[in-house]
Amino acid sequence: MSINPMNSTPIRSETSGLKTDTLFLNMGPQHPSTHGVLRLGLTISGEVIVEAMPDIGYLHRGVEKLLETRTYAQGVVLADRLDYCSAMSNDLAFCLSVEKLLGAQVPKRAQVLRVIMAELNRIASHLIFFGTYGIDIGAFTPFLYAFREREMVLDLFEMCCGARLTYNYIRPGGVASDINADWIARCREFLDFFKPRLDEYDTLLSFNPIFLVRTQTVGIITPKTAVAWGLSGPNLRASGVNYDVRQAEPYCGYEQYDFTVALGKTGSCWDRYFCRVVEMRQSVRIVEQALSRLASGEIMAKLPKVLRLPAGEAYSHIEASRGDLGVYIVSDGGLAPYRLHFRAPCFINLAILQEILVGKKVADVIAVLGSLDIVLGEVDR
Amino acid sequence: MILDKYPAVLQAVPGGKILLTTTDDFINLGRKYSIWPLTFGLACCAIEMMAAYASRFDFDRLGVIPRPSPRQADLMIIAGTFVKKMAAPVREIYHQMPEPRFVIAMGSCANCGGPFHDAYSVVKGVDKVIPVDVYIPGCPPRPEALIYGVMELQKKIMRMKLAKGGGATLQAEKGSRDPAGGA
Ligand code: SF4
Helix, strand or coil: CCCCCCCCCCCCHHHHCCCCCCEEEEECCCCCCCCCCCEEEEEEECCEEEEEEEECCCCCCCHHHHHCCCCHHHHHHHHHCCCHHHHHHHHHHHHHHHHHHHCCCCCHHHHHHHHHHHHHHHHHHHHHHHHHHHHHHCCCHHHHHHHHHHHHHHHHHHHHHCCCCCCCCEECCEECCCCCHHHHHHHHHHHHHHHHHHHHHHHHHHCCHHHHHHHCCCCCCCHHHHHHCCCCCHHHHCCCCCCCHHHHCCCCCHHHCCCCCCCCCCCCHHHHHHHHHHHHHHHHHHHHHHHHCCCCCCCECCCCCCCCCCCEEEEEEEEECCEEEEEEEEECCCCCCCEEEEECHHHHHHHCHHHHCCCCECCHHHHHHHHHCCCHHHHHC | CHHHHCCCCCEECCCCCCEECCHHHHHHHHHHCCCCEECCECCHHHHHHHHHHCCCCCHHHHCCCCECCHHHCCEEEEECCCEHHHHHHHHHHHHHCCCCCEEEEEHHHHHHCHHHCCCCCECCCHHHCCCCCEEECCCCCCHHHHHHHHHHHHHHHHCCCHHHCCCHHHHHHHCCCCCCCCC
């Protein structure tokens, strides 16, 4: 007689005296879907996760300590390498803090240039997310499309500052180099090319039935939990909490731009994903507006060659691609900061994994982890 | 076509359709065009590594196809800052890869610590822990540079000899900066 597994009654541990046990499963630090070197210690009971513990530090480079030995001009270089997917935002946060303590006024044109670069970088960074999240869920093709467009943004960056990934473009007092008419034309060309591509992405991945099933009801974060864990960026807004530093505390003249903040409804993985796709559209709008209001003028404030910040402290924060990025500087009047701290959004966003993974299936771990879009460089610093 | 490209490797028997070659050259030729790297990124350089796999640079042309498991990989590209906490896992992963295995150190960080050379937590070069075949300078190196690095590795593979044990990294535990162990 053959046994039909569907009909057989499972062996109950109480009746047969068999003991079931939980299993500790190690995920990472080398794992194709941890986006770098994150280790997750999962305790599982069958397919269900009982406990999840992120273990970080595999990329701890001691940036905050190093910055105490670097001058402010050199500091930008290290700030670049924190969240390497959107280096412009890091530079911007760092420079805003330095300028705040210095009391420097940044010229108009430099401000607009900063907005353009930060938003283009947001597009480039969300494109990485779009591509890699597709791979995580099992769709390889979107990756190739996303990187095709990303290369175009990187070409623009290369044209204006010579680097593809670590720009060192935004400097205390302004920006390093000006853009020319050729650049503006190329940029417009890219924006025109990119807008229809976003619709293509929706058919390719956003509304793909398999993708929807794997993400739409998974990893739900309620607004209350999101706020309690201090989430920021698209992860927070996907839960429906309307907080965007660009609108809450505008910097670089963001109050003059017309854009809407993308909000999700349920806080599921799909909402977090879709928030980012919508943000790319909004970034395109902002860049278009910024290009049209670009007036000629200085790009660098008159600052001494060697920056010495007055003793004191300053904190400023911006809306980086992954959330609310803050830089806190304490100066004792010397050439280098006395202490410098980054409020890294990824580090804070990562912590919520401990709560939302519990009770989920093993197969959902990647979907949830990927949707938080962490960059380990910023988590470990 | 192969004959034009590898006159020294293969010789056609006159008038026939048979190619004669040495075992070494034959195996090396196969190895050279099927370098499967481990998908293993550490930091910023890993993003440029991903770009090299993607549309514009298309690593597949060289037979470079990423594999997620060290058991299936021939090449480990150390792309990023190599910190002390990561040293033990990297060593373990390296030993999980089957012989012959190759290592490319991509970027200043993997070469010597790069911009973090004076940090307390960073290892000054991955060659302190595992032997390295090719070093690629840059912070980050462009994808073209990574492709060039793989081409250099291909040249190195063509010099491999079965009689000597077959591995390019048979300078083994000595470390590739060791003058006596250099290949
Ligand atoms: S070499 Fe430069 S780009 Fe590469 S990991 Fe190090 S800091 Fe990042």
